Amino acid sequence: MDIQSIVVAYQGVKAAKEIAGGIINLKIETEVNLKINEILGMLNKAVDDIFAARETMLALQDENSVLKTQLADAKSWEGELAKLKLYKTPADGVVYRAATPFEHFICPRCVSDRKQIHPLQSTGPYAGTGVCPSCSASYSLSVPKKINTMPSRGGTDF
Numbered sequence: 508m509d510i511q512s513i514v515v516a517y518q519g520v521k522a523a524k525e526i527a528g529g530i531i532n533l534k535i536e537t538e539v540n541l542k543i544n545e546i547l548g549m550l551n552k553a554v555d556d557i558f559a560a561r562e563t564m565l566a567l568q569d570e571n572s573v574l575k576t577q578l579a580d581a582k583s584w585e586g587e588l589a590k591l592k593l594y595k596t597p598a599d600g601v602v603y604r605a606a607t608p609f610e611h612f613i614c615p616r617c618v619s620d621r622k623q624i625h626p627l628q629s630t631g632p633y634a635g636t637g638v639c640p641s642c643s644a645s646y647s648l649s650v651p652k653k654i655n656t657m658p659s660r661g662g663t664d665f
C-alpha cells in the first residue's frame with residue numbers, strides 16, 4: 508500500500524458516506540434509518556483507520572529516508588576505512604597508514620572514536636613523533652635520532 512492507494516480508499520469511503528447520508532434524508536422507515544446510521548458509523552471508523560494508516564506510512568517514509576542516509580554514510584565511511592591499514596611503527600606506535608596520494612600516517616583515535624581522518628603531523632626532524640592536529644594525540648613514529656654530542660671514536664679501545 509502506498510499514499511495513492513490510501514487516497515483512493517479515502518475517496519471511496521467518502522463517496523459511500525455521502526450516499527448513505529443522502530439516503531438517511533429520505534422519508535424511510537426508522538429501522539432502515541438505524542441500519543444506515545450503523546453503516547455511517549462503520550464508514551467513520553474506516554476514515555479514522557485510513558488517516559491512521561496514512562500517518563503511519565508518512566512516519567515510515569521519514570524513517571526510511573533517515574535510514575537510507577545513514578546507510579549511505581556508513582558505506583562511504585567503510586570505503587574510506589578500507590583505504591587505511593593498521594601499521595606498527597618502528598618505535599612500536601600503532602597508527603593507520605594511508606598510501607595515497609603519498610604515504611602518510613593517520614590518527615587512530617580520530618578514526619575509531621569520531622570516524623574522521625586526520626594525518627599526523629611531524630613535530631620536528633629529531634622528535635620521531637606525529638601529532639594529530641584535531642585531537643592532539645601524539646604517536647611514536649620512528650626511533651628518535653640521537654644528537655651525538657660526544658665525538659665518535661673510530662676503531663677499538665686499547
Ligand SMILES: [Zn+2]
Nearest residue numbers: 614617639642
Ligand atoms: Zn586525532
